[in-house]
Amino acid sequence: MSRREKDRMNWIAIGSLSDIPSRGARCVATPQGKIAVFRTADDQVFAIDDHCPHKGGPLSQGIVHGAAVTCPLHNWVISLETGKALGADEGAVRTIPAKLEGQRLFIALEALASKAA
């Protein structure tokens, strides 16, 4: 994303870190569908579409390991950092900027709107 895009990003608070179990995920409902917000074992936070590029499985329901999640439907492994399928599978899911300020969690909604537009 260009510097200009980043500048006009609109960070929206969605809750606090403790709302998500360590090595787990929660969903955020948006007009464009669900976003899965992940918390890794080392408390990094990532947000991606809750929709596996394979058959649309809900990634938020998968097992989180390292910075990746295994889809509950057919075991595709998706990188939380890039949204890309790892291993032999090919495909990618949209990533959404997410950040942690203190304990507060934010995702960048502006990016959503631009995608929707």
Next chain:
Amino acid sequence: MTEKLVIIGNGMAPGRMLEHLLEEAPDRYSVTIFNAEPRVNYDRIMLSPVLSGEKAFEEIVIHGDGWYIKHGITLYKGHRIVAINREAKTVTSDHGVTESYDRLVIATGSVPFIIPVPGKDLPGVLSYRDLDDVNAMLLAAQSRAKAVVIGGGLLGLEAAAGLKERGMDVTVLHVMPTLMERQLDPAAGYLLQKAVEARGIKVMTKANTKAIVGNGRVEGIELMDGTIIPATLVVMAVGIRPSTALAKEAGLEVNRGIVVDDRMRTSDPAIMALGECAEVGGHVYGLVAPLYEMARVAAAGLADSEERRFVHSDTPTKLKVTGIDLYSLGDFADGEDREEIILRDASAGIYKRVVLQDNRIIGTVLFGETGDGAWFNDLKKKATDISEMRDTLIFGQAFQGGVSSDPLAAVAALADDAEICGCNGVCKGKITGAITGKGLTSLDDVRAHTKASASCGSCTGLVEQLLRLTLGEAYNPAAVQPMCGCTSLGHDDVRRLIKAKGLKTIPAIMQELEWKTSCGCAKCRPALNYYLVCDWPNQYADDYQSRFINERVHANIQKDGTYSVVPRMWGGVTSANELRAIADVVDKFEIPMVKVTGGQRIDMLGIRKEDLPAVWADLGKAGFVSGHAYAKGLRTVKTCVGSDWCRFGTQDSTGLGIRIEKFMWGSWTPAKVKMAVSGCPRNCAEATCKDVGVVCVDSGYEIHFAGAAGLDIKGTEVLGLVKTEDEALEVIVALVQMYREQARYLERIYKWAKRIGTAEIKRQILDDGEKRKTYYERFVFSQKFAQVDPWSERVSGKDKHEFRPMASVGFAEAAE
């Protein structure tokens, strides 16, 4: 005509001798063995892993009963030879069997040295020599009480570590100032003491035993300085003595051991001796490598195949205590004409010392990192002049001659005659030659053909590297399939180590077993979680983040992300009330699909995740609990109507089915478990394709198991017939518990049974009442923590976060 060969003793040395002899002159002798121990030949070096729980006795057997039968060898188990008549050329056993011989081999081994102090004969004082000793120690360890091991040598420390693993409070007494002083210099002895103490074992050096005290049995030890150490078990491991009494009585020349020449011949030309009882060139031996060399020499002598002579050589010492790496070889006393190179790394717990004389290695002590042992040994053996590499010698082979630190390259750089397996005297060339010459592809192959790494196993890594080096990409070390990419260990090893090391959390497993990833993957985490739930039912807190979504939210995920819900219908029996409640739930939540399952219950499909707790709340009010249709656990017990209604029914199959289901629901298992009870052999409940099935007959209950009707189709095996419902329940519960404890995660009962053998399962569950009882009791214990209805828990608020979105955002903006 075949000659008669009689062997007294059935330890590792004569066993190895026979292997060589059968290769070189298979038909020359008819062989008879007298073994004072009532069992076959096993790997005595591996008794310590048996004691610590890392191996089972079956795994250390070298020659099973079949081997003796196959080679036409007569083995008298539990026969001690009491007399040799050299004139008549006969031997006689304590059971009165007399056998004549043309050639006799004495391999009576050694006896443990018992310190002559008062109380040495009290019950509770053991030595550490054979399987009987190990079994006695295991029995004593059940008390979890205090044990004292006298002797801080190799055997004593292994015994101490094993007893500690088994939960005892252990103190080691050693009369010298540092441990293993014959093999280690004081610095390494000190590091060893630290490492031993770090495992919670107390060590007292300069401790001189005055007496073993106790009234009727051991209560403690009194030292010379008056200290009293309480103990219920005392293990004496202060050394061994060649067992020579029999030879002496027969008039053979005996010194410390039975005197033999370098071809293993005693003073009687018809009699040979080998092993720990023999004395060659003034030496007696206790480590396996020279004993195996004796076996080779003796076999050559018996076969007249070649003139092989025994030559003395130093043997490296290794300690078999998991997690303590120790290697020592040769002479390392200080001396005027000697120099030494030392490397210490305190933070890593590493100490290395090489002793030189005239620029040649004469001794090596390695502690903490022993990978270069073979290389130092090779330099010493060949008396290589090391002046060229003196500056970097201590850093090991990787630093010499531009060879990279890649372990594979280090092995590649070894000369063909470099010794790889010290126990069996196998060099690199012999292994690589066998791999290419005989087309070997696995570690087991190499062990079978060359014996390399088949004894103490510490050179296994080197042998695997040779396989990789020789076969390249074709080498697939997955003779043991690793659990997943996060580890090289297989499921069985992991399960064993969880128990042996007392690992009680997933991070502890990953740390101790050196997981390659920081927090595992979707394959290993659910497996580890199950193993921990099964092994430590009252101590382990179930890690829901390591469970598959179905088990995390107690419903079955469907292709569109909705869920299905199946309430329990005990034994497939329902009522108007229950059906009405289901109908109401279906209406209220607009559930799109209702279906009867194969397991005699009702499935509601297409429920949104957010609705799950409310659906369960309504179902709960009608008395429904979770049917665990989503679980690697007990699913259904399908039944027919049995003697209550059916004109053919022989027993109350419905009642038994309900009883089993109520007893076993909620238990987690390696894979799903489906059961059925049929009231007569017409088998309407289809019990003969289930994981566990019961077919009722007039005389009782026929218990079946290991059926399959999915990817594979397989009829059940019959476990056996029992007379009463109570017995049927006990057998079924014990069987499932055995499966829970032994199977690999996701392995159904039929696959597990095929792997370990239905005969073994029958033996443990049906024939061995004690064993059955303990399995049963462990299941009952674990149920205390498992039988909680997960649905009502969640209705009352557990894991709320699972069922609600964290936030809703962006809707207002979108509307603008």
